[in-house]
Amino acid sequence: MRLDVVTIFPEYLEPLNVSLVGKARARGSLDVHVHDLREWTYDRHNTVDDTPYGGGPGMVMKTEPWGEALDQALADGYEAGRSAPALVVPTPSGRPFTQELAVELSERPWLVFTPARYEGIDRRVIDEYATRMPVYEVSIGDYVLAGGEAAVLVVTEAVARLLPGVLGNAESHRDDSFAPGAMANLLEGPVYTKPPEWRGRGIPDVLLSGHHGKIARWRRDEALRRTTANRPDLIERCEASAFDKKDREMLSILGWEPEPGARFWRKAQDVEE
Numbered sequence: 001m002r003l004d005v006v007t008i009f010p011e012y013l014e015p016l017n018v019s020l021v022g023k024a025r026a027r028g029s030l031d032v033h034v035h036d037l038r039e040w041t042y043d044r045h046n047t048v049d050d051t052p053y054g055g056g057p058g059m060v061m062k063t064e065p066w067g068e069a070l071d072q073a074l075a076d077g078y079e080a081g082r083s084a085p086a087l088v089v090p091t092p093s094g095r096p097f098t099q100e101l102a103v104e105l106s107e108r109p110w111l112v113f114t115p116a117r118y119e120g121i122d123r124r125v126i127d128e129y130a131t132r133m134p135v136y137e138v139s140i141g142d143y144v145l146a147g148g149e150a151a152v153l154v155v156t157e158a159v160a161r162l163l164p165g166v167l168g169n170a171e172s173h174r175d176d177s178f179a180p181g182a183m184a185n186l187l188e189g190p191v192y193t194k195p196p197e198w199r200g201r202g203i204p205d206v207l208l209s210g211h212h213g214k215i216a217r218w219r220r221d222e223a224l225r226r227t228t229a230n231r232p233d234l235i236e237r238c239e240a241s242a243f244d245k246k247d248r249e250m251l252s253i254l255g256w257e258p259e260p261g262a263r264f265w266r267k268a269q270d271v272e273e
């Protein structure tokens, strides 16, 4: 996969040389190109922003440097034999970044990121490239960062670990929290490693039992416990058929019950209200 990132802070993308993403680069699974947007400015101050039309606070990133930088990054990629780029635009007003979207992006051969600063990029830039390629406007959460570079790191790391051959154990992302295809979309429960006792704390006996069925059931129950506590919305979104008999027993123990018609499960007190 090829990644291009256009930014006014190329040094902010240094972590792309470290750990899993760094190794994926070294191994050739990821071909990363970071471009300094200011290279496409021609005034003394390397200006990339201007005042917003219609007034208001803050500055807006200008069309010209972005247009030239993206044209150049795209031309370089095509020349290197790449095809089918997609533009990834980090913005708090974008579609929430989820594991499902990470999977979708991991299937694309070439991602071009446009992390902005100030109040964002003149809209015409996004509209222009949307005529040539898919555009993903992506938010990494309901908060506002000063710039999109941290969002690029987040998206890249989530995507890179899904690429073939990047994780040591290809199975490991199948059990992740939010992994698509699970019976229900649950958070992963707690995990343990050696030693078996630490500061007087042991590990659940079942994990030492060697009984795969019981271990799988325990993991599933812990996932239900954690999901009902931290992300009840995930349970509420699941059709009742996503839960097997044992799940239903566990949900009842955790204070959940089926809605009338049994299509979804809800917290018992919500049903009474």
Ligand SMILES: C[S@@+](CC[C@H](N)C(=O)[O-])C[C@H]1O[C@@H](n2cnc3c(N)ncnc32)[C@H](O)[C@@H]1O
Pocket: 089, 090, 091, 092, 093, 114, 115, 116, 117, 118, 119, 120, 121, 138, 139, 140, 141, 142, 143, 144, 145, 146, 147, 148, 149, 151
């Ligand atoms: C100060 S923010 C601009 C916020 C903009 N005024 C708004 O409210 O939508 C500057 C840049 O940081 C990035 N950014 C900030 N928060 C983000 C988030 N939650 N997800 C993705 N990118 C974000 C985007 O690239 C954004 O254009």
